[in-house]
Amino acid sequence: GENVEQHPSTLSVQEGDSAVIKCTYSDSASNYFPWYKQELGKGPQLIIDIRSNVGEKKDQRIAVTLNKTAKHFSLHITETQPEDSAVYFCAASIGSGSARQLTFGSGTQLTVLP
Amino acid sequence: NAGVTQTPKFQVLKTGQSMTLQCAQDMNHNSMYWYRQDPGMGLRLIYYSASEGTTDKGEVPNGYNVSRLNKREFSLRLESAAPSQTSVYFCASSDNAGHSFGPGTRLTVT
Numbered sequence: 047g048e049n050v051e052q053h054p055s056t057l058s059v060q061e062g063d064s065a066v067i068k069c070t071y072s073d074s075a076s077n078y079f080p081w082y083k084q085e086l087g088k089g090p091q092l093i094i095d096i097r098s099n100v101g102e103k104k105d106q107r108i109a110v111t112l113n114k115t116a117k118h119f120s121l122h123i124t125e126t127q128p129e130d131s132a133v134y135f136c137a138a139s140i141g142s143g144s145a146r147q148l149t150f151g152s153g154t155q156l157t158v159l160p
Numbered sequence: 161n162a163g164v165t166q167t168p169k170f171q172v173l174k175t176g177q178s179m180t181l182q183c184a185q186d187m188n189h190n191s192m193y194w195y196r197q198d199p200g201m202g203l204r205l206i207y208y209s210a211s212e213g214t215t216d217k218g219e220v221p222n223g224y225n226v227s228r229l230n231k232r233e234f235s236l237r238l239e240s241a242a243p244s245q246t247s248v249y250f251c252a253s254s255d256n257a258g259h260s261f262g263p264g265t266r267l268t269v270t
Contacts, residue, residue: 047219050202080258089164089250089261090203135202145191145210146254147218150202 048073050138052151059126060159067154069136070118076138078146079112079119084133084153093134094121126158161186164262166251172268173241181236181265183251191254192234193218194226196247197264203250209234241269 049072059065071079077098082090096103096110096119103110107126112119123130133153139146167182185192190211195203195218205218209228223245225237234253238245246269252259 052202082261087264089252089263090259091261092258095258137202145208146259147205147208148203148259149219150204152200152202 048076048138048140048149050136050149050151052136052154054154055152056155056157058157058159061126061128063126065121065123065126065130065156065158067121067134067136067156068118069120069138069151070116071138071149072117073138073140074114074117075140077141078139079110080137080148081108081110081121082135082137084135086132090135123156126156128158128160131156131158163187164251164253164260166249166262166265168265169263170266172270173238174270175242177241178237178239179241179267180238181249181251181267182233183235183262184233185251185253185260186232187253187255187260188231189253189255189260190231192228193252193254193259194224194234194236195250195252196220197250198247206236206249238267241267243269245269 052069080095084090109122136151137148164185193208194206207226212231249265251262
């Protein structure tokens, strides 16, 4: 089955700096790559996703890049703010339609220092 | 819209007891899922339901059963709880835009 590795496990940055989280996946058939933000005591929240026919996607301060050849994808957060502090998870899935089995990375605890 | 709701929020069970975790969504999504989250690990899929009337095993189904009661509701049952099932359980639903997660149920089995 699919295996997703995520690095680093913890990341501290100064407010205003950029943060980058990287994930690799094993199954070349994976075609959907979402990123989730999880705040303490809450469920994961989808923040951005990318499909395999696209190399990069941006949404304000957040961007995701995908390298299908190398089988890795990354989350970039620019101009970080204290409210960006949370655990971030990457995931990968195969298939189409609404029923997608997501395989998650182990998470990155991001701390933005004021 | 409430999104995905889960009950209860917290539960403590003794080994061997049974319980059912409830989940409902009001987004008219076809697919629903149950995941568990353990410290230092990502979420792992227990069971999912691609559509009303169907259920399938995920990565870690042993010790669990599910019921897709209707399009809105998807329940997870532990027939005989074990300490290894101590975890945080998340229900999710999806359309083609990705999963929406509930707030979770924190379960402790002593």
